[in-house]
Amino acid sequence: MAKWREMGLTDEEYRRIVEYLGREPNEVELGMCAVMWSEHCSYKSSKIHLKKLPTRGPAVVQGPGENAGVVDIGDGLGIAFKIESHNHPSAIEPYQGAATGVGGIIRDIFAMGARPIALLDSLRFGKLDSPGVRHLFTGVVAGIAGYGNCIGIPTVAGDVYFQESYEENPLVNAMCVGIVELSKLKKGVATGVGNPVLLVGATTGRDGIHGATFASEELSHDGEDKRPSVQVGDPFMEKLLLEACLEALEYGHIVGMQDLGAAGLTSSSSEMAARGKSGIRLYLDRVPLREEGMTPYEIMLSESQERMLLVVEKGYEDEIIKIFKKWDLNAVVVGEITDGEEIEVFFGGECVAKLPYRLLTEEAPVYDRPYVIPEVTSVQKMDPSEIECGRALRRLLQNPNIARKSYVYEQYDHQVGVNTVVKPGYSDAAVLRIKGTKKGIAVKTDGNGRYVYHNPREGAKRAVLETALNLAVTGAKPLGLTNCLNFGNPEKPEIMGQFVEVIAGMKEACEILNIPVTGGNVSFYNETGEKAIYPTPVIGMVGLIDDLETGLIPMAFQTEGDLIYLLGE
Amino acid sequence: MAIARVIVELKPGVLDPQGEAIKNSLHALGYEEVKKVRVGKFITLEVEGNDLKEIEERVKEMADKLLANVVIEKFTVQVEG
Amino acid sequence: MAIARVIVELKPGVLDPQGEAIKNSLHALGYEEVKKVRVGKFITLEVEGNDLKEIEERVKEMADKLLANVVIEKFTVQVEG
Amino acid sequence: MRFGVVVFPGSNCDADCFHVLKNVFGRETVYIWHKEDNFDVDCIVLPGGFSYGDYLRAGAIARFSPVMKKVVEFANTGGLVIGICNGFQILLEAGLLPGAMLRNKSINFRCHDVYLRVENASTPFTSKAHEGQVLKIPIAHGEGNYYCEPDTLKKLIANGQVVFRYCNSRGEVTEDANPNGSLYNIAGIINERGNVLGMMPHPERCSEKILGGEDGRVIWESIIAYLERGANRG
Ligand SMILES: Nc1ncnc2c1ncn2[C@@H]1O[C@H](COP(=O)(O)OP(=O)(O)O)[C@@H](O)[C@H]1O
Numbered sequence: 025m026a027k028w029r030e031m032g033l034t035d036e037e038y039r040r041i042v043e044y045l046g047r048e049p050n051e052v053e054l055g056m057c058a059v060m061w062s063e064h065c066s067y068k069s070s071k072i073h074l075k076k077l078p079t080r081g082p083a084v085v086q087g088p089g090e091n092a093g094v095v096d097i098g099d100g101l102g103i104a105f106k107i108e109s110h111n112h113p114s115a116i117e118p119y120q121g122a123a124t125g126v127g128g129i130i131r132d133i134f135a136m137g138a139r140p141i142a143l144l145d146s147l148r149f150g151k152l153d154s155p156g157v158r159h160l161f162t163g164v165v166a167g168i169a170g171y172g173n174c175i176g177i178p179t180v181a182g183d184v185y186f187q188e189s190y191e192e193n194p195l196v197n198a199m200c201v202g203i204v205e206l207s208k209l210k211k212g213v214a215t216g217v218g219n220p221v222l223l224v225g226a227t228t229g230r231d232g233i234h235g236a237t238f239a240s241e242e243l244s245h246d247g248e249d250k251r252p253s254v255q256v257g258d259p260f261m262e263k264l265l266l267e268a269c270l271e272a273l274e275y276g277h278i279v280g281m282q283d284l285g286a287a288g289l290t291s292s293s294s295e296m297a298a299r300g301k302s303g304i305r306l307y308l309d310r311v312p313l314r315e316e317g318m319t320p321y322e323i324m325l326s327e328s329q330e331r332m333l334l335v336v337e338k339g340y341e342d343e344i345i346k347i348f349k350k351w352d353l354n355a356v357v358v359g360e361i362t363d364g365e366e367i368e369v370f371f372g373g374e375c376v377a378k379l380p381y382r383l384l385t386e387e388a389p390v391y392d393r394p395y396v397i398p399e400v401t402s403v404q405k406m407d408p409s410e411i412e413c414g415r416a417l418r419r420l421l422q423n424p425n426i427a428r429k430s431y432v433y434e435q436y437d438h439q440v441g442v443n444t445v446v447k448p449g450y451s452d453a454a455v456l457r458i459k460g461t462k463k464g465i466a467v468k469t470d471g472n473g474r475y476v477y478h479n480p481r482e483g484a485k486r487a488v489l490e491t492a493l494n495l496a497v498t499g500a501k502p503l504g505l506t507n508c509l510n511f512g513n514p515e516k517p518e519i520m521g522q523f524v525e526v527i528a529g530m531k532e533a534c535e536i537l538n539i540p541v542t543g544g545n546v547s548f549y550n551e552t553g554e555k556a557i558y559p560t561p562v563i564g565m566v567g568l569i570d571d572l573e574t575g576l577i578p579m580a581f582q583t584e585g586d587l588i589y590l591l592g593e
Numbered sequence: 594m595a596i597a598r599v600i601v602e603l604k605p606g607v608l609d610p611q612g613e614a615i616k617n618s619l620h621a622l623g624y625e626e627v628k629k630v631r632v633g634k635f636i637t638l639e640v641e642g643n644d645l646k647e648i649e650e651r652v653k654e655m656a657d658k659l660l661a662n663v664v665i666e667k668f669t670v671q672v673e674g
Numbered sequence: 675m676a677i678a679r680v681i682v683e684l685k686p687g688v689l690d691p692q693g694e695a696i697k698n699s700l701h702a703l704g705y706e707e708v709k710k711v712r713v714g715k716f717i718t719l720e721v722e723g724n725d726l727k728e729i730e731e732r733v734k735e736m737a738d739k740l741l742a743n744v745v746i747e748k749f750t751v752q753v754e755g
Numbered sequence: 756m757r758f759g760v761v762v763f764p765g766s767n768c769d770a771d772c773f774h775v776l777k778n779v780f781g782r783e784t785v786y787i788w789h790k791e792d793n794f795d796v797d798c799i800v801l802p803g804g805f806s807y808g809d810y811l812r813a814g815a816i817a818r819f820s821p822v823m824k825k826v827v828e829f830a831n832t833g834g835l836v837i838g839i840c841n842g843f844q845i846l847l848e849a850g851l852l853p854g855a856m857l858r859n860k861s862i863n864f865r866c867h868d869v870y871l872r873v874e875n876a877s878t879p880f881t882s883k884a885h886e887g888q889v890l891k892i893p894i895a896h897g898e899g900n901y902y903c904e905p906d907t908l909k910k911l912i913a914n915g916q917v918v919f920r921y922c923n924s925r926g927e928v929t930e931d932a933n934p935n936g937s938l939y940n941i942a943g944i945i946n947e948r949g950n951v952l953g954m955m956p957h958p959e960r961c962s963e964k965i966l967g968g969e970d971g972r973v974i975w976e977s978i979i980a981y982l983e984r985g986a987n988r989g
Pocket of ligand 1: 144145146147179180182184425429432433436447448449450451453454494
């Protein structure tokens with residue numbers, strides 16, 4: 025099989041790369057292209073549709089395109105927030121998959137210069153009576169707890185549903201919320217010819233090298249032990265990285281910062297280059313490695329966790345490095361900004377890759393995949409006269425989807441940081457105070473896949489509405505939303521049709537409610553065999569309460585004799 | 594009654610943050626000679642039965658299913674009467 | 675380079691919640707024959723040096739100081755060239 | 756009167772303790788970096804968190820931090836030391852308090868409110884409370900299952916070193932009220948000399964009304980009163 029196909033590129037995509045370069049790429053270059061052109065990094069199937077979402081609003085400081093979105097809450101403060109999926113890794117190894125998902129989204133937040141103050145998790149599993157599902161469920165919850173508790177960011181809210189369609193494809197969407205002084209907001213840009221590029225944090229190992237390359241020859245003769253596809257998270261390392269990065273930002277002279285997530289050094293360097301319209305030269309011999317004998321290909325594609333890339337004003341690198349050393353972390357100048365338009369990679373004195381950043385970013389393919397609009401199906405209705413209320417109520421309350429979620433949220437430290445004013449289980453959304461002000465923010469994730477499955481457009485609207493209402497009942501006014509769109513295989517027109525309809529529904533709801541979208545994430549291919557998950561848009565929202573003393577609405581019934589109203593139709 | 598001992602270790606190449614932290618701490622305590630630390634589990638089971646061969650088979654099954662996470666860990670089993 | 679293996683186990687009288695939980699899970703999976711489970715640590719150190727006797731002494735020290743908490747745990751050390 | 760909050764790599768309730776002492780009680784408070792061995796404070800707080808990731812055993816690696824030598828010296832000269840959650844675990848590992856922590860009986864990390872009964876109200880940390888008083892304070896830990904040898908327990912009880920026990924809202928010490936399997940429902944103990952306290956629950960998380968409870972205040976108030984009397988070191 026042709027090399028590019030093993031790496032997940034189509035013949036047509038490969039042809040376009042050759043055409044753009046005017047030559048065949050070498051193996052390192054091909055690997056870099058393959059990961060950057062993957063669905064995960066390029067959003068090639070979703071991009072044209074995502075553009076339809078409203079992204080502007082009075083509170084929006086940073087819309088989609090950066091590491092996280094940011095909304096203004098006044099007093100010179102902003103809230104940075106984003107949600108991301110870690111579905112596939114969690115299906116393979118629930119604990120580490122979920123843990124590293126949390127780790128990744130936290131880095132996105134502090135890359136903006138924000139201090140993370142809350143985590144949320146939106147989870148979907150098959151039915152709990154299957155032992156496999158129990159294993160996934162307990163593993164995922166423990167993984168989120170393990171990472172979030174250790175790093176000391178409270179997990180304050182989320183949602184969890186159990187439904188057959190997620191049996192083999194659990195959804196693990198993690199959201200992080202941070203607070204930033206707007207004047208200190210950072211972006212993931214690389215600018216300033218000659219400025220050094222620093223790689224900081226964990227060493228680089230062979231973990232998580234692009235799944236597509238697993239089938240490659242090197243693997244077979246080294247034995248399967250050598251390349252675990254699963255990354256192991258080190259929350260302790262990330263805690264140090266978080267504190268060191270924030271301290272470095274406080275010191276100043278940092279031009280741009282980005283975390284190393286999917287596609288590691290390749291994506292972080294090319295995305296920073298593209299945003300700053302600068303070239304970057306990297307010297308891989310300087311990268312601190314975890315294992316011996318790593319090739320440039322492996323170093324460029326490694327997804328080892330707990331690493332960040334920083335562009336620093338020339339002359340200040342030693343001071344910045346000192347800060348990282350104080351926290352016992354690696355910090356190494358691995359390259360510099362050039363006035364070219366390329367990512368140049370050197371190893372052992374040789375140039376092993378030279379690719380225009382545009383090829384890796386803007387030039388990635390965009391597909392308008394064929395779709396069919398799914399028919400609206402109806403849920404089976406029951407005749408109320410056939411229902412015996414007492415029994416029905418008991419059965420409802422026994423349903424894990426309705427039952428108390430304390431098994432989940434009591435494993436999460438939801439109070440560290442002493443900001444959690446409304447804890448999980450006390451209202452529909454969590455509320456955090458903003459120290460030093462009277463303000464509070466409300467946060468929640470939601471999204472009922474079953475509604476969306478039966479009626480994608482209306483279901484998506486409901487997801488936005490439900491989240492907004494969950495904030496509203498605490499007294500908060502929604503400021504913006506982030507979303508994680510979990511779907512099956514986009515190459516199937518029915519799935520693509522669900523996606524298109526969901527976008528249309530979200531757009532409509534956002535416009536009516538006047539809540540802009542500040543970012544999000546798309547996860548396709550959540551299917552096994554012929555069975556796709558329910559289309560599941562998860563909405564994560566942030567709202568503002570101006571004055572907690574007067575504006576916070578409690579959910580519980582307060583006083584005997586108070587009247588109870590039912591609002592709406 | 595037999596005693597089965599199961600050693601569960603991370604596969605080579607899998608990051609062991611715990612081992613790293615212990616190594617650093619040992620260095621700080623002056624044990625510079627320690628070059629690498631890996632932390633695994635040592636699980637001891639008391640198992641009813643006499644057929645050691647069969648017990649070993651069953652314990653291997655348990656290790657495969659529950660005691661080890663074979664995605665990132667490997668295990669060895671040793672049984673004694 | 676020598677390899678030192680340190681097994682750290684809870685002392686006999688000390689409750690092992692993790693072992694209990696594993697035992698219950700094993701029972702739920704149908705392994706009723708398992709009567710007791712204890713979970714310890716299996717720590718592997720790569721240590722520079724040739725004098726195995728001395729290495730063993732040093733590793734015992736490390737175990738005593740750091741690797742085990744002797745209030746609740748006991749340990750054994752085994753060194754190999 | 757000056758408080759020092761120790762920051763180990765991986766501490767994560769350091770800022771919370773600092774906030775409460777500085778902003779809620781208006782007391783001079785400084786951070787003490789784990790590599791520091793020179794500081795001048797009247798009370799040391801070892802905060803919660805996951806020092807060194809809690810790798811190996813909670814508190815096991817932190818006890819070897821340079822700062823701990825000074826903490827031990829400080830304690831040995833009568834200085835007030837309070838270890839909360841991970842801080843308690845570190846005090847145990849460092850031998851400043853007897854016993855050890857095991858994994859919670861449920862295996863899981865647990866984060867929720869618990870009730871504590873004040874068993875000894877004549878310590879510098881509890882003098883503003885009264886014996887038998889019930890405090891509602893949150894816990895957040897995975898290894899809070901206190902264990903010690905039977906003889907040690909006897910001594911702890913006889914000396915009044917058991918300061919807090921898990922109880923129900925009526926102050927009854929029951930098995931159901933024990934969130935982690937701790938021996939004798941122990942939630943907090945003090946050393947023989949009476950100047951080093953370790954407790955698993957987090958008083959800093961319930962020292963402000965806005966956070967839903969203020970039962971943690973009594974501990975800080977007791978410490979402050981004690982220091983105001985000038986009764987510490989000397
Ligand atoms: N996965 C989770 N992580 C953290 N908190 C959760 C999770 N799932 C549910 N919760 C919390 O449990 C409570 C009930 O959640 P949910 O069932 O989604 O509420 P509702 O159905 O009322 O919108 C909320 O406080 C929510 O934040």
